[in-house]
Amino acid sequence: MQRPAGASSARDALRRAASGIALIDHHAHSVLRTGPDRAGFEDAMTEAHERPPAPATAFDSQLGFALRRHCAPVLGLEPFAPAQAYLARRAELGAAEATRRLLAASGIGLVLLDHGYAAERLLTPAEFTTVTGVPTRPVVRLEAVAEEAFEASRDAHELVRAIDARLEAASATATAWKTIAAYRTGLALDPAPPGDGEVRAAAADWIATGDRRLRHPVLVRHLIWWALSRGGALQVHTGFGDPDLLLADANPLHLQPLIARATSTGSRIALLHCHPFEREAAFLCHAFGHVVMDVGLAVPHLGAQAPGSIRQALGLAPLHAVLFSTDAWGLPELYLLGSRLWRDAIVDVLGAHVEAGEWTLDDAVRVIGMIGRGNAERTYGLSTEGERP
Ligand SMILES: [Zn+2]
Numbered sequence: 111m112q113r114p115a116g117a118s119s120a121r122d123a124l125r126r127a128a129s130g131i132a133l134i135d136h137h138a139h140s141v142l143r144t145g146p147d148r149a150g151f152e153d154a155m156t157e158a159h160e161r162p163p164a165p166a167t168a169f170d171s172q173l174g175f176a177l178r179r180h181c182a183p184v185l186g187l188e189p190f191a192p193a194q195a196y197l198a199r200r201a202e203l204g205a206a207e208a209t210r211r212l213l214a215a216s217g218i219g220l221v222l223l224d225h226g227y228a229a230e231r232l233l234t235p236a237e238f239t240t241v242t243g244v245p246t247r248p249v250v251r252l253e254a255v256a257e258e259a260f261e262a263s264r265d266a267h268e269l270v271r272a273i274d275a276r277l278e279a280a281s282a283t284a285t286a287w288k289t290i291a292a293y294r295t296g297l298a299l300d301p302a303p304p305g306d307g308e309v310r311a312a313a314a315d316w317i318a319t320g321d322r323r324l325r326h327p328v329l330v331r332h333l334i335w336w337a338l339s340r341g342g343a344l345q346v347h348t349g350f351g352d353p354d355l356l357l358a359d360a361n362p363l364h365l366q367p368l369i370a371r372a373t374s375t376g377s378r379i380a381l382l383h384c385h386p387f388e389r390e391a392a393f394l395c396h397a398f399g400h401v402v403m404d405v406g407l408a409v410p411h412l413g414a415q416a417p418g419s420i421r422q423a424l425g426l427a428p429l430h431a432v433l434f435s436t437d438a439w440g441l442p443e444l445y446l447l448g449s450r451l452w453r454d455a456i457v458d459v460l461g462a463h464v465e466a467g468e469w470t471l472d473d474a475v476r477v478i479g480m481i482g483r484g485n486a487e488r489t490y491g492l493s494t495e496g497e498r499p
Pocket residue numbers: 137138139224437
């Protein structure tokens with residue numbers, strides 16, 4: 111990596127610390143099975159559903175500039191190679207080789223993988239590991255489990271039993287649960303666990319709609335409380351995402367009553383991504399010892415402005431409560447960007463603390479290790495000694 115002009119020895123030490131960690135990406139998805147054409151590639155660079163009118167391009171964005179800066183050299187091109195040259199080189203190498211190179215350059219040592227969205231277009235977790243050499247652990251998407259049960263059930267009684275049986279089966283291997291309530295009901299849910307009768311009535315309502323997509327708030331609460339009652343870790347998508355969610359309803363502050371009620375369960379709640387509500391999420395981490403957060407997803411999209419997001423998270427949030435993720439989906443470039451931009455940003459933010467005399471270098475190095483790896487090991491009870499590269 112290029113040494114910025116005027117870099118201090120503290121920043122050099124932090125840069126070495128950040129680049130030396132085999133990161134644990136505590137939430138991401140697999141990559142596309144086949145190399146996309148330019149339109150498909152650009153679609154995967156943005157959360158928008160609509161393409162911008164020509165000649166506008168998704169490459170003219172913070173993410174696009176960061177991609178040309180950081181990914182082009184990994185594929186053997188000059189930094190900032192034009193988009194067309196980048197895509198031509200990528201096609202020449204093939205999707206598997208591009209994926210292998212980008213994941214190797216990311217320095218990510220373990221991925222907690224949510225394979226519950228558009229899985230048919232992506233490498234399976236086993237294929238992902240074969241191509242990249244990076245091991246994965248399963249994050250089970252609660253709504254996807256319920257939707258599989260929906261297809262196999264004829265009445266409400268059978269549906270509720272099928273949901274619970276499938277969750278029970280998934281619990282044998284799940285490292286974490288995940289809810290996309292933000293996309294389905296918004297996060298302003300009644301905080302109480304629903305009663306059995308309510309759940310059965312809701313299941314009947316769902317069947318009556320004939321629509322596989324689960325949107326019933328009582329059933330979403332049932333799934334959430336099923337996971338919380340197991341005392342494990344529940345990931346909750348909050349903040350920025352695609353336009354299927356209403357951003358105002360995805361503010362993590364809506365979860366405060368539910369978080370407070372879950373205190374006694376012994377479970378951990380991971381607020382995913384959180385942008386632009388980093389400060390709100392940081393407050394929840396501060397106020398509740400069982401809450402952690404990340405700013406993945408936002409980091410690659412914010413590009414050169416990613417330090418601002420990380421700076422906000424590292425305000426109120428206790429330092430044991432901030433985790434690293436990429437939330438990469440589809441493009442292996444998003445793994446590299448999530449990792450590279452995070453490493454640069456954490457050096458930027460903590461380097462300023464050290465240079466101002468407010469933090470010691472040793473503490474800053476230790477915190478980089480906590481956020482990059484240690485906090486995820488503790489949150490998910492991971493035993494990963496054998497997986498360090
Ligand atoms: Zn995700």
